[in-house]
Amino acid sequence: MSAALIETEGLGVSLGGSRILRDVSIRVARGEIVTIVGPNGSGKTTLVRLVIGALRPTEGAVRRAPGLVIGYVPQRLAIDHTMPLSVARFLAFASRDRAARTRALAHVGAPGLERRQMIDLSGGQFQRVMLAHALLRRPDLLVLDEAAQGLDQPGTAAFYRLVETLRAELGCAVLMVSHDLHVVMAASDRVICLNGHVCCEGAPMHVSAAPEYRALFGHGTGGTMALYRHEHDHAHGDGDHAHHHPRAPEEAEEEA
Amino acid sequence: MSLLGDFVLRACLAGIGVALAAGPLGCFVVWRRMAYFGDATAHAALLGVTLSLALNLPVVLGVAAMAVAMALTVALASGRTYAVDTMLGVASHAALAVGLVALSFLSGVRVDLMGYLFGDILAVTAADLAVIFGGAALVSALIAWRWRRLLMATINPDLAAASGVDAGRERLILTLALAVLVAVALKVVGVLLVTAMLIVPAAAARAFARTPEEMWGLAVAVGVASSLAGIWGSWTWDTPAGPSIVVAAVLLLALANAAGALTRGRRADQTSSAGPAGASAVSSSESESSSSR
Incomplete structure (x- = not known):
């Protein structure tokens, strides 16, 4: 097992008296793509913010490999129009090399945007520029928080194919939050299901090859989610969280 | 003539000094929507004046201390029980009212209240100039040193954190810089108009700037021009100098916006003829339309 780029141990976060996360232990090793899924309010973005260092945990610790460079693509970034x-x-924050910036933009499928203003970009262009920014940092770990939001379905698929390509080229690890479960099934090495704590985690790939997967695929993402193998070695009877694996919680609505 | 020349020259230099510091700081006030925060800090300065007079300290010290205290209090307390703008409104007007009341208790001291409220730029001494340029240099150097980190923290705190920038620390630095500016600008435009010197030149600069650096430069230029024009107007029409400077800045802002709208209109005409080819080359897989002009 290769060394972890990032490892969390017993992370807990309480904000304003309510507990958002508890006892979260995850690790991401070099070169792997790990996806976090979970219903709304399950603490996905909070976990991402802990990983990138934007938030300090109330309990536990985040360990980063020495000198770890993180490339981060946020969910939605509102740049003030002023x-x-x-x-x-914007890209100059990541690299002073003009030629490298031009190459990065071309690489993410947004060539020639250098002179445009950030506030004038469309949602898709904006996310590609954010990805170019993350790449220019030459990251060891790429962190994507629903980075394909605002893209249509072919755009989303293309975006995540691009992420896979980049992972191969850079040899970086990818930690992403995604609503798009088809993409999760296809592109991730490992899936972590979060709902205030880590409900379960495992490799999705072998599941996607199963005949049941094909049968259920037509029933929307709920099927995808149900098939993803659970190892429920712990009780969910404490009642402090809702756990809806059979019907994928919010993904189905959002894609409808 | 030399007497006249001396105090007008000192006034002009004072105006330029304040514009140098207010330009870059004003950009951050505009970008981060800190206008009300600036007001609260500036109004606290009046309490600082009272404190200084009561304790027989240099006014600049008391003002800077109170401005820092207010800025830190507001920064820590905001978002707890009330919305931020409510908190700031309370703090801002409370500071002003308490400052006025406290000042009235200072018996035996003749206080030029109007001077503190609206500035007294024509009475600037050589010592004042030293304080103004010292403060302006401090603020400019601080912002130049932290420029990249301040910008990243302003664009997005999480993105900054991922790049190893602590957005909280950068906010603290801006807060301190703001307190220094308030202390420095007190003599020039007074506590009531300090925020105007921050916001108006930066807002005017926005009409033409394409990068943050351009906005810094243009904001300083507009601030300097407003100061000189305001002092000239004050001399010509015998109007109060501080408010005249702000009026000049507002006129420049209006002009900049009118000119900006015109040039944008012309640019839009040019790009709309060349538009479709360029747009389709950019992206084929995105359904949403670009909001570019």
């Missing part, structure tokens, strides 16, 4: 910021200037 901030004049060209794409080139």
Whole structure:
């Protein structure tokens, strides 16, 4: 087993008196793609913010490999319209090399946007520029928080294919939060199901090859989710969280 | 003539000094929507004046201390029980009212209240100039040193954190810089108009700037021009200098926006003829339309 880039141990977070996360232990090793899934309010974004260091845990600790460089693509980033910021200037935060910036933009499928203002970009262009920014940092770990939001379905698929390509090229690990369970099934090495704590985690790939997967695929993402193998070695009887694996919680509505 | 020349020259230099510091700081006030925060900090300065006079300290010290205290209090307390703007409104007006009341208790001291409220730029001394330029240099150096980190924290705190920038620390630095600016600008535009010197030049600069650095430069230029024009207007029409400077800045803002709208209109005409080819080359897999002009 290769060394962990990032490892959390017994993470817990309480915000404003309510407990968002408890006892979360995850690890991401070099080169793997790990996806976090879970219903709304399950603490996915909170976990991501802990990993990138934007939030301090109430309990437990996050261990990063020494010198770890993180490339982060947030869910939605609202740049204030009073901030004049060209794409080139934004990317300059990650790299001073103009040629490298041009290459990065071309690489993520957004060539020639250098002179455009960030606030004038469409949702899809914006996310690609964010991805280019993350790449220019030459990250060991790419963290994507629903980074394909605002893209249509072919756009989403293309976006995650791109992420896979980049992982192969850079040799970086990817930790992502995704609503798009088809993508999760296809692209992840490992899936972590979160609902205030880690409900279960495992490899989705062998499941996707099963005949049941094909049969259930037509029933929407709920089927995908149900098939993803659970190892429920712990009781869910404490009643402090709702756990709806058979019907994928919010994904089905959002894709409808 | 030399007497006249001296105090007008000192006034002009004072205005330029404040504009140098207010330009870059004002950009952050605009980007981060800290206008009300600036008001609260500035109003606390009046309490600082009272404190200084009561304790026989230099006014600048008392003002800077109170401004820092107010800024930190508001920064820590905001978002707890009330919405941020409510908190800031309370703090801002409370500071002003308490400052006015406290000042009235200072018997035996003749206080130029109007001077503190609206500035007294024509009475600037050489010592004041030293304080103004010292403060302006401090603020500019602080912002230049932290520029990259301040910008990243302003664009998005999480993105900054992923790049190893502590957004909380950068906010603290801006807060301290703001307190220094309030202390420095007190003599020039007074506590009631300090925020105007921050916001108006930066807002005018926004009309033309394409990068944060351009906005810094343009905001300083607009601030300097407003100061000089305001002092000239004050001299010509015998109007109060501080408010005249702000009026000049607002006129420049209006001009900048009118000119900006015109040039944007022309640019839109040009791009709309060349638009479709460029747009389709950018992306084929995105359904949403670009909001570009």
